[in-house]
Amino acid sequence: GNSVTQMEGPVTLSEEAFLTINCTYTATGYPSLFWYVQYPGEGLQLLLKATKADDKGSNKGFEATYRKETTSFHLEKGSVQVSDSAVYFCALSEWRLTDKLIFGTGTRLQVFP
């Protein structure tokens, strides 16, 4: 079945450091890929998405590229801020089949000043 695997956390960085959070997926067909972010005490918010191979999603300085050949969608940011501290979830949607979202286990990011 479809699944998403992302790196375990927590990821601990100093402010202005470079961030990578790895995400790989297993899916039949042509999934859309997403990164959601959950700030403390809140629900999940869509951070960025990509709907086909080689698409790059970007938002708030974060980027991720849909790599079909490596089945990956790694999240990157060139310079993190304390306010980026949150839990990040990679997800896929097989919209042609069910339109459900399948989530990874989440990666907690902690950024220190």
Place this chain on the structure above:
Amino acid sequence: DADVTQTPRNRITKTGKRIMLECSQTKGHDRMYWYRQDPGLGLRLIYYSFDVKDINKGEISDGYSVSRQAQAKFSLSLESAIPNQTALYFCATSESGTHEAFFGQGTRLTVV
């Protein structure tokens, strides 16, 4: 006001009690979902509804039931709560074909 509203935000209940979690949305979306979040397990789908007359089980539906009272309302019930149903529960909505889900702020449920 939030587009997706969950009530209550926090609840402590005893084993064996029936409890209902409610979700309402003002986004006009046709699709609604219930997920639970557990540490280290991410979000797992309990039930989903693509319209008022279409209810489907997710990957962990045992012990839960749902009701789609209207397009804007989707409630989750635990008929007889047990401690391993202690979790953070999220309602979400989406518009068909857009793939983007909008989440409520969550309900923290503790079963003692």
